[in-house]
Amino acid sequence: MTAQDSINDYWTGRAPSYAEYQLQRLPHDTAAWSSIWAEALPAAPLDVLDVGTGSGQVASILAGLGHRVTGIDLSEGMLEQARATVKDVDFRIGDAVAPNFPEASFDAVTARYVMWTLRDPESAVRHWIRLLRPGGTIAVVDSTWFPHGPQDFYEPEIWQALPLAQATSIAPTAAVLEQSGLTDVRVTPLTSIYELDQKYGVAPGHELQTQYLITGRA
Numbered sequence: 599m600t601a602q603d604s605i606n607d608y609w610t611g612r613a614p615s616y617a618e619y620q621l622q623r624l625p626h627d628t629a630a631w632s633s634i635w636a637e638a639l640p641a642a643p644l645d646v647l648d649v650g651t652g653s654g655q656v657a658s659i660l661a662g663l664g665h666r667v668t669g670i671d672l673s674e675g676m677l678e679q680a681r682a683t684v685k686d687v688d689f690r691i692g693d694a695v696a697p698n699f700p701e702a703s704f705d706a707v708t709a710r711y712v713m714w715t716l717r718d719p720e721s722a723v724r725h726w727i728r729l730l731r732p733g734g735t736i737a738v739v740d741s742t743w744f745p746h747g748p749q750d751f752y753e754p755e756i757w758q759a760l761p762l763a764q765a766t767s768i769a770p771t772a773a774v775l776e777q778s779g780l781t782d783v784r785v786t787p788l789t790s791i792y793e794l795d796q797k798y799g800v801a802p803g804h805e806l807q808t809q810y811l812i813t814g815r816a
């Protein structure tokens with residue numbers, strides 16, 4: 599079993615509880631996330647690929663903004679949750695590191711809480727750029743989730759296979775986008791989400807952390 603297989607199995611097992619937490623937060627979070635994604639992307643309608651879509655919360659918000667959304671994930675369990683709760687999105691099995699679509703298929707690629715899980719983030723972003731039409735946008739959200747080191751939900755060898763998992767600042771994540779050839783790379787701290795996390799709590803096993811939106815153009 600590869601490290602990626604182990605990661606897929608972990609998230610499939612966690613899918614029901616993860617989706618439940620996301621649904622509990624949805625009434626509090628939807629307005630803030632809708633504003634964040636609306637500012638991150640050009641005006642709808644766009645063809646958007648949401649990589650590592652998980653239980654489909656970002657895909658749902660993007661569809662609600664009027665975009666045509668395809669969501670991919672390697673966890674069957676996560677996709678089951680997404681299909682059960684989110685309409686108007688095309689959910690498919692797909693690898694965030696190497697999405698299997700023709701060149702210039704999308705106007706934007708989005709990813710929330712995905713960069714830290716990638717076994718090869720540089721290769722992933724290069725593949726995402728290949729999928730963009732001229733002037734297309736990549737918009738990712740992530741954080742420094744594990745400032746005190748790895749947690750016990752992955753085996754040690756898996757943590758070692760994820761270059762961004764133990765980053766202590768958002769700078770290495772932003773550098774991946776810049777070094778992949780994107781222009782106008784911007785990092786924006788998401789203070790509205792931090793305030794919501796302060797008020798309603800964070801996911802089990804996480805600490806209160808500032809999340810960041812990182813955008814770039816092809």
